Amino acid sequence: MKKEHNHMKNKKFGMCIDLDKCTGCGSCMVACMSENNVPFREDETDKRKSITWMKVYKITNNLSFPDTEVCYIPRPCMHCEGHDGHSPCVSVCPATATDYDMSTGIVSQIYTRCFGCRYCMGACPYHARYFNWWDPVWPAEMEKYLSPDVSPRMRGVVEKCNFCYPRYQRALDNAYNDGRSDIDEDEYQTACTQGCPAGAITFGDLNNKSHAVYKLKKSHRAFRLLERLGTNPKVYYLSSKEWVHRAGDNYLEGENLKNIKKSHH
Amino acid sequence: MYDTKNTGDVLISLARTMGGSIAESFAWNSFEACLKSTFKDKWRKLDKEGFWFNPQKDITTCPDLDFSKLLNINLDNTQPQGSKSKFPLILIPKESIRISSGYIADPPFAVKSIPDTVLKNNDQVIEINPETAKKYGLKNTKYATLTTPLGEIKVKIHVYNGIMEGVVAMSKGLGHIGYDKFISGKGENFNQLIGPVEDPDSGFDVAWGIRAKLTRA
Incomplete structure (x- = not known):
């Protein structure tokens, strides 16, 4: 077990989302739902029951017109590493239905083990987990479009973003068939990354110096959501706006931002 | 080829x-x-x-394109339809990047991405400034009646300080009566509330906004 916990030698997949580029178009949400067989119902306006592995939030600087500024924040699962893989959801799951993969850094969700207690939903500070209140039903003519590698989920279980893990498995299979033991950066990309028309989402191995995310996460514009909770998320956000940084970590009125930033890095 | x-x-x-x-x-x-x-x-x-x-x-x-002439155009010449005393607000269309406003309607995944500050159940949500809400006794998430010289619809209120006072913004691309249950009957059609007015400088019909009023429902 000790050897397995040596994360630095393994892959650590993560994402850098440039909020200065994001237009809030929602293409990432659509690409994600399409790729991952996320169902839809007639009325999806109750957002607490609407399953969106990737959700784009809209925040403002709270100033009135004409000084209002808007920022869109795409929110996949943060794949929290916590300390040694103790992410909030993994720690509370009584069914071992969600686990932290030390070889990839991906927090999984094993639907057939989940019995729907929803402790993980309560533990997740990012609202990244969703409960299936109903069995998924697609219009008959749409069943052919479903991704064959992605298992649909039944009523009564929790689901969430898995960084398009079936795509990783497929990339590994392809590499194995070619006699290779590893994959290139572009062989495994998430659907939201590829669906973003603004090129705002970058995905890759945070441990690999040749991957774009390795450099981006060190940008002076980088921050992580609710970082002070110690969740150690693997999704980094880039913004040149200070008010966005502050909103992203729920800073309190009058706090010294410079000192807080120092403790982050 | x-x-x-x-x-x-x-x-x-x-x-x-x-x-x-x-x-x-x-x-x-x-x-x-x-x-x-x-x-x-x-x-x-x-x-x-x-x-x-x-x-x-x-x-x-x-000399080829004299833009200075454009600067002299008096925008006040183009007045939205309706009397200011009867309709004190101005209704404008809000193009949303998540809503297709053309002939082809949003497919189900795109409808799912529409925020509940634009569409709630089948209700059309409109945006107004907090000052406008206070002036007309309107409250966030509550129903109101939106009236223009050309039509009247029931809407829900979304109070948002990013919009100008006195302006009502309504998304374009909703209110379809065709297609399937995932889009049909959701929200209201902006076009049923507006009409064209003549632009005195060009002589062309223009349609962008119209005078409107909001009353608590």
């Missing part, structure tokens, strides 16, 4: 067929030759970099 021609080449060959002074005015052998002789030394930069601009040129005094 196809027997096609650039529009410029078509015009040149037509002019050549017509003969006389028209053919003389289009004396080039091809559209490319026309571009090369017209742009002269700028052509190389255009060909290499895809663009050319003159940083020294003041566009407001450009």
Whole structure:
């Protein structure tokens, strides 16, 4: 077990989302739902029951017109590493239905083990987990479009973003068939990354110096959501706006931002 | 693959067929030759970099396109339809990047991405400034009646300080009566509330906004 916990030698997949580029178009949400067989119902306006592995939030600087500024924040699962893989959801799951993969850094969700207690939903500070209140039903003519590698989920279980893990498995299979033991950066990309028309989402191995995310996460514009909770998320956000940084970590009125930033890095 | 021609080449060959002074005015052998002789030394930069601009040129005094005339247009000449006393607010369309406002409606995944501050159940949500809400006794998430000289609909209120006081913003692209249950009957059609007015400077019909009023439902 000790050897397995040596994360630095393994892959650590993560994402850098440039909020200065994001237009809030929602293409990432659509690409994600399409790729991952996320169902839809007639009325999806109750957002607490609407399953969106990737959700784009809209925040403002709270100033009135004409000084209002808007920022869109795409929110996949943060794949929290916590300390040694103790992410909030993994720690509370009584069914071992969600686990932290030390070889990839991906927090999984094993639907057939989940019995729907929803402790993980309560533990997740990012609202990244969703409960299936109903069995998924697609219009008959749409069943052919479903991704064959992605298992649909039944009523009564929790689901969430898995960084398009079936795509990783497929990339590994392809590499194995070619006699290779590893994959290139572009062989495994998430659907939201590829669906973003603004090129705002970058995905890759945070441990690999040749991957774009390795450099981006060190940008002076980088921050992580609710970082002070110690969740150690693997999704980094880039913004040149200070008010966005502050909103992203729920800073309190009058706090010294410079000192807080120092403790982050 | 196809027997096609650039529009410029078509015009040149037509002019050549017509003969006389028209053919003389289009004396080039091809559209490319026309571009090369017209742009002269700028052509190389255009060909290499895809663009050319003159940083020294003041566009407001450009003899070909006199933009200064545009600056003199009195925007107040174009008034939205309706009387200010009866309809104190102005309703404007809000183009949303997540809602298709053309003939083709949003597919289900895109409908799912519409925030509940735009569509809630089947109700159309409109945006107003907190000051506007206070002035007319309207509350966030509550129902109101939106009336214009051309129509009346039931809406829900979304109070948002990013919109100008006195303006009501309503998304375009909802209120379809066709298609399937995932889009039909959701929200209201903005177009049923507006009509065109004549732009006195151009003489063209323009449709962008209309006077409106909001009353608590």
